[in-house]
Amino acid sequence: MRSPAIRPSRNISFVMSIEFLPVCFSDRSISRLSGEAPMNRALAIVAVAAFAAGTARAGPLDVFGTFVTQEENSHIRISDCGDGTPCGVIVWIDPASVSGDATPETATDAKGAKILGLTMLEGFKQKAKGWTGGTIYNPKEGKTYGSKIKLLADGVLEVKGCIGPICQTQHWAPVESTSGMAD
Numbered sequence: 001m002r003s004p005a006i007r008p009s010r011n012i013s014f015v016m017s018i019e020f021l022p023v024c025f026s027d028r029s030i031s032r033l034s035g036e037a038p039m040n041r042a043l044a045i046v047a048v049a050a051f052a053a054g055t056a057r058a059g060p061l062d063v064f065g066t067f068v069t070q071e072e073n074s075h076i077r078i079s080d081c082g083d084g085t086p087c088g089v090i091v092w093i094d095p096a097s098v099s100g101d102a103t104p105e106t107a108t109d110a111k112g113a114k115i116l117g118l119t120m121l122e123g124f125k126q127k128a129k130g131w132t133g134g135t136i137y138n139p140k141e142g143k144t145y146g147s148k149i150k151l152l153a154d155g156v157l158e159v160k161g162c163i164g165p166i167c168q169t170q171h172w173a174p175v176e177s178t179s180g181m182a183d
Contacts (some may be wrong), residue, residue: 060130060150066091067157067172073097074115075175078149078157081122086131086149088121090139110142121147121159136161 063086066077075092093104093116102108107115124134130150136159137144146162155174160167 060152061126063131063149063151063157065157066175068175069172070170071097076120076172078121085124085126086121086134087119088136090115090118090120092116109139115139121149124149130158 064078064080066075068075073094074090074097076088077091078086078088081087093107095104098104098107105114105116109115109118118137118139120137120139122135124131124147130148132148134147134149135144136147138161146164146167148160148162148167150158152158152171157172157174159170159172161170162168
C-alpha cells in the first residue's frame with residue numbers, strides 16, 4: 001500500500017519529456033513542426049483526403065445499382081423512382097430458371113405479366129439505417145410483401161420480405177460488369 005504522501009505526478013513526467021524534446025528531434029524535424037514547409041504539409045493533407053475518399057464505404061441508404069438475387073437466377077436494377085426513393089426492376093433472367101417453352105423475354109409471373117422489366121421493389125421510405133415501408137413482389141407466387149432494404153458494409157444488399165413483424169432475409173450481391181450476363 002502506498003503512503004498518501006508519495007504519489008506519482010503526471011506533471012513531472014510531462015515536464016521531463018518536454019526537456020528531452022531537443023534530443024528526440026533534429027533541426028529538420030523541428031522546422032517541419034514550426035511551419036517552414038507549408039507545401040509539404042498541404043500535399044500530405046491532400047494525399048490523406050484522397051485516400052480517405054477512395055476508401056469510404058457506401059452507407060445503408062446507397063442501395064442503387066444492379067444486384068444478383070440470392071438464388072442467382074435474376075438481376076435486379078435498383079434506381080431512383082423519380083422521387084429519390086429506390087425502385088427495383090428485373091433486368092435479367094437466367095434462361096435455365098425459365099420453365100416450359102418460355103424464354104427469359106417471354107416468361108410470365110403467376111398473374112400472366114411479363115417478368116423481364118417488371119418492377120418488384122417500390123414504395124420505400126428513408127430511415128437512418130436503410131429503406132423501410134416498401135413492398136417486394138414475388139413473381140413466382142404473384143404476391144406482394146412488406147419490404148426493407150439496406151446496403152451492408154461489404155456492398156451486399158440486405159433485402160427483407162415481411163408479413164407483419166415476421167421477415168425473411170436475403171442477401172443480393174452486386175453484379176460484376178465483366179460477367180457474361182446482360183443487365
